Amino acid sequence: MTRFSVVPAAYLVLTQQGVTGTEVLLQQRGATGYMEGWWACGAAGHIEAGERADEAVCREAVEELGLTIVPSDVRLAAVLQRSCPLGGPIEQRIDLFFTTSGVAGEPTITEPDKAADLRWWPLSDLPDHVVPHEQQVLEHLRDHLARPPALPHDTTAYAASGPHLLTRGFAQTLTLVAAVGRNGVIGDGAAMPWHLPEDLAFFKRTTMGGVMVMGRGTWDSIGRALPGRRTIVVTRDRGWSAPGAEVAHSLPEALLIAGDTEVFVVGGGQIYEQTMEAAARLVITEVEQEPEGSVQFPIIDSLLWREESRDVQDGFAWVEYLRR
Template sequence: MSAGPAGAPAPDREDRHPDSRLVPATYVVLQREGGSGTEVLLQLRQGTPYMDGWWACGAAGHVEPGESFLQAGVREASEEMGITLAESELSYLATVHRTCALPDPVEQRVDVFVTATTWTGEPHVAESHRAAELRWWPLDELPDAVVPHERLALDALREGRRGSLLLHGFRQSLTLVAAVGRNGVIGDGSSMPWHLPTDLRFFKQTTMGGVLLMGRGTWDSIGRALPGRRTIVVTRQRGWSAPGAEVAHSLAEAFLMAGDGEVFVVGGGEIYAQTIEHAQRLILTEVDLEPTGRTRFPPVDPSAWRVVSRQPGSGDDAVVAWVTWERLDRPGATSA
């Protein structure tokens, strides 16, 4: 063990990063030449708690202790597609290193993609509780709902970029946006407690071009997709859909779908409570009203956040100010 300052023992690596680990996985892409050029075999996910209704590689799974990436690919191809592969039949395609705004260790992943053009047996759905069907798709005509980080690897295959290192989510940042009354209330659980034209204009200017992440109740209170922004709705209700909404059934799914860039969490109270500890910014509208309602914004801990800007309201409505907070422990942040 090396010594730290003043001769003190340096902390073990596990002590410095107690939750630091990467989850390795192998993805197997079967390919063939068809009438439309190169085709790849994809599975339609179903019956799992993650990305149901999305198209994914024909087989994929975690690398087990003591396995290589290639050995994992051979095993997963047998388990999920009922085919026999030799390690020598697998060709390296790309590595996707991915993360998201949630620092949960299970969301820190390294995915190795391999391809095969020869195998033994006829590919079929061998785990019907996890996949609805297998289908060959022209590489130039993939369905819209391909799992986002897997599409990165398939795009690399289509473009002839074998051996690529691809990143997903490393430029993802999280900002919570809310209008908050003097009593902390943000709503009554079904509708907005106020109509503030200046705040609506500020909200549009702030979020334009970004990704809006919201719960089902917030979607219902807005009633439609807002132009110029992607909208991801988190709901536990399977089968729910609405025009203009992308549907996720967990926060992890939502952040995977969001990809790189700034993600704006815009409600409701439960979503705010689950994401505030992972956010880099808060943009809060201070409203000079005390509406009744059971939905409140989580308390902002002044030891963890600092105000970096305060823009006074125009006086046209009850908006006191628009206040931007930054997390003190984010990289590069210093206390005022």
């Protein structure tokens, strides 16, 4: 078995009793370069070398919220182990979520370059766009507290009954879907080099009900969100948005948003290159043409891929490959 490293991080789930029940403190992420504009736990950060996790969450509380908390007052409530098909140590993570019963001071934004907003939200009614893995933990916490009479309705008691182990990403698989000419060309960066109505119908059947990840260029070539599917668009443009599109600013962000499911990667060339080594399945329309174009699909190495099925049509074939 291949050894791998993990990146550990500590999160503070700070709660209070509000008019409508338990409330949780969330910050809206600012210009951090990761999940900007999304809501996240009040304080969080990587655990430094040689640092205990409970000390790390107390340090983050001071740095991000101006709150003084001591390790003896925090309790480990949940452990989330995350993975990503892309692999690499940075995508293998252990997230430790702590609650606390002792806080000195009022929370405030102490790093305005990293946090755009800070507010209490009902745990039963979280805002849109909570960082997906943090939302998973908060919803687990909410659901656990909603089961009387097993536990009192407070997060300290919840933590005392744990910690609870959660996972994310281990059930996610990548399927690359593309139409490819005999010369490997898939387009010129702006449009497809052929018009095959039967293949468009096949694409619809293949992806219907699923989650699609695509680059901005592919979105622009389609021009709209396709019905019956979630569409996640990867773009470096921080100000870009479009109706029906979920926006990610990196491929790992896109896969985190997608969740534990089969993810259909549908272009363009750079996105295919970045996901080819991580894919479990290829659904390829092999077109009997050799068009001109600058964008090519990665080489399908027969030592790595085996042909599972082939459905020959007039002028093209639908071929499924599985990783050996």
